Amino acid sequence: MAEKFVKHGHLFRKSFTLANKNVAKWFPGHMHKGMQKMVSRIKSVDCVIEVRDARIPLSGQNPKFSGILAARPHVLLLNKADLCDMSFKDDVEHMLKQQGIKELMWINCKEQFPSVIKKDLIPTIMNSINSYERYKQTDLSIYNVMVIGIPNVGKSSLINTIRRVLIQKGKATPVGARAGITRSVLEKIKVSADPKIYVYDTPGVLAPEVKNVDVGMKLALCACLQDHLVGEDVIVDFLLYWFNKHNNFRYVSVFELKEPLDDVLEFLNHVALKNNKIARVTSLDPSQGRTVYKPDFTAAAALVLKKFRAGELGPVMLDSNKMKHLHKA
Structure with missing residues (x-):
């Protein structure tokens, strides 16, 4: 599957950027x-x-x-x-x-x-x-x-x-x-x-700060940080980035996609609709009626993380980038 998508020249992000997040809040006192x-x-x-x-x-x-x-x-x-x-x-x-x-x-x-x-x-x-x-x-x-x-x-x-x-x-x-x-x-x-x-037995203890965003997001993916502090959608965005970067496209078949996606909102929208994760919200637009139904991105992100953490998206080595030089030797 990986060769198929790589061959067709899918363009994915080369780096992951974390916007508008106070990383210090991830680490409880x-x-x-x-x-x-x-x-x-x-x-x-x-x-x-x-x-x-x-x-x-x-x-x-x-x-x-x-x-x-x-x-x-x-x-x-x-x-x-x-x-x-x-x-x-x-x-x-x-x-x-x-x-x-x-x-x-x-x-x-x-x-x-x-x-x-x-x-x-x-x-x-x-x-x-x-x-x-x-x-x-x-x-x-x-x-x-x-x-x-x-x-x-x-x-x-x-x-x-x-x-x-x-x-x-x-x-x-x-x-x-x-x-x-x-x-x-x-x-x-x-x-x-x-x-x-x-x-x-001892409480889990994290370093007071992480060296870089990638390390922090890997910790979040493995539930070493509380999801709500980082944001479920942000964690899924990193997961999508990581899978694409490493040509790991098992998620495409698991979530019944036609092809890999690099847009987390498009991905979560698809997952929400496929799995009936719909939120009922009050409309601010009178023309839409009092209540409208929208894809629940938070519930969709929680489902994606649950499947990843249960191994349903396949086994992974998130630190593989730290070992590339060993394979070249």
Whole structure:
């Protein structure tokens, strides 16, 4: 499909421009408090598990975590691997190892992966802890682990899944499909009896600012930012731009389009009409009657994002642009 549209010379935007948006509003103030609490707890922690969204393994890191990660053994988990284009797996691992990452695993917390938890994750955590001199504690048979990451990468889902697999207990921490569910550093949660492992769940913490618009929009696409703060239509506009730029036209068939579109309003109008997303609004024009019906662009945008985040538009690697030089080598 990609060759068909590229061959016919479709012209798409070369860059994405964000207009009339105050990016500072995307980052809630409670995140600074969360970071302070995490730093204060690090002394009592044996290992730090960092969770990132596998679709944004580079853009999804918070540089502010560097101090925490340097202080204790570090295991990086790339979650939502089922939504990721795994053809970039080797490139991602190469770049992360260049950044000093020693322990790395690809996971999908939506699946109860008992064999992975028992045979891979727990041994990896224990090996990391035992490779460093432990912080002095009264009971060395107890291991404390802190789980960190930016919002909505699956930290709480990970904790609940480990707990369910190892000690057959239900949810100990709230889970949601949007950013900002966990707002505080919780008390220790027991996730394993042998070895005795307790986990601190933490709030998702973003850097106070992003390097560029593309990084911010990738975070928004993966629901690491709250949709309404960025604007559903703006996020979909970036998604459309990204798909076209990378010659990924699966959305054309999914949304029953005749050809790729680069105009988000035209795209949302089509999606709204095809999916009966119609808004009833009061008319200001007496000649139209008191009520008129118009395509609901907000509802249409929400539908597009839901399908993308569920993987219905195909697996993606949103950080593929950061790895182009590896393919040229």
